[in-house]
Amino acid sequence: MENPVLIFGAKGLGVVALDIFQRNNVVVYGLLDDDPNLHNTQIGEYTVLGSTDDDGFLKLIGKKCEAFVAIEARAERHDLVEMLNERRSIMPVNAIHDTAIISTFALIGHGNLIGARVAISSKVVLGHHSILHTGVVIEHDAILGDYVNIGAGSIIGSGVVIDQDAFIGSGVTVISGVKIGKGASVGAGSVVVENVPSGSRVFGNPAKKV
Template identity: 55%
Template sequence: MENPVIIFGASELGRAAVEIFESNDIIVYGFLDDKEELHGQTIGELAILGHTEDDGFLKLIGKKCEAFIAVDDRPLRKGLVELIKTRRKMMPVNAIHSNTEIAPSAHVGHGEFINSGVVIGANARIGDHCIIHTNATIDYSAKLGDLVQVGAGSVIGSEAEIGENVFIGSGATIVPGIKIGKNARIGAGSVVVANVEEGLTVFGNPAKAV
């Protein structure tokens, strides 16, 4: 990636994204955020430049800059993705830490946040705009849909299938072959040993509906 990156979202996730880009020697231009009280402030040496819909900065996307979405609220994240796709006809770039292990046969989509120590196994497929936190493991042939969030230290077993917009808390284990329906939520530390229906929240060891 030759162009600098504008980060949408001046949150802690945005700070982490800066470190990821810097680990890959990629320049960050600054932040856009809709909280007006943040405008003009800095994070480290980087300025919070303005609103996410500020056309003065949006027009740089795809020409002089790339875009990355650093928002973990999934509806807001999805909305910002649509903004960039609609206004700039392009997809957000990936923020993948240099200290990750991704198998050559794995497929990784667009707009991903993949933090340090993540392992993605052979033939695994990661949908677009996912957030995969530190030291998570996506084992071989597992599939993640779009907008999935995987907590730190979680393990997605081989051939598991995770639907769109699923949240998996830190330290959870999804045993091999399990299917989790879209919009489900898996509590931190849970061990999922049976399929989870769409929209269900489960917690515990073994995980049960709550």
């Protein structure tokens, strides 16, 4: 990455992204966050410069600076990406940990956070703006939509389809061939052996509707 990156979000996920960019020798311009208590504070050598809608910093994005949205809350993440698309005509970059293993036959979109020791197998399709936490395994031919959040240590079997806005908790196993619908939620530690309808919440082993 030639340009420095400006990170949107200075809390938990923002620090994760900062660490990823540092490990990849990417220059970080600074961080933005809507919590005024964080403004002008330091995270290591980096400053929380201001709010996420500060025009003084937003105007840097595009020609001089890249952007990454490091906010886990789905609605806020949606809004910030939409703002960057509309006001700056850019897509956020990916933050990929240097210990992640990604097949050369996988297809990865924009704006994703791929954490430490994540493994993405061949012919996986990963959309845009998703979060794969530490140690997630995505087996071959799985398809993940936009804004998917997968918790640490989860295993997504081969041929699984996870639609956009779905949330998969930590330590979940999704058996091969299962489909998880749009906006569905799977509780931590669950084993998913059958399709999960859009918007539903499931939990347990085997996972059942809550």
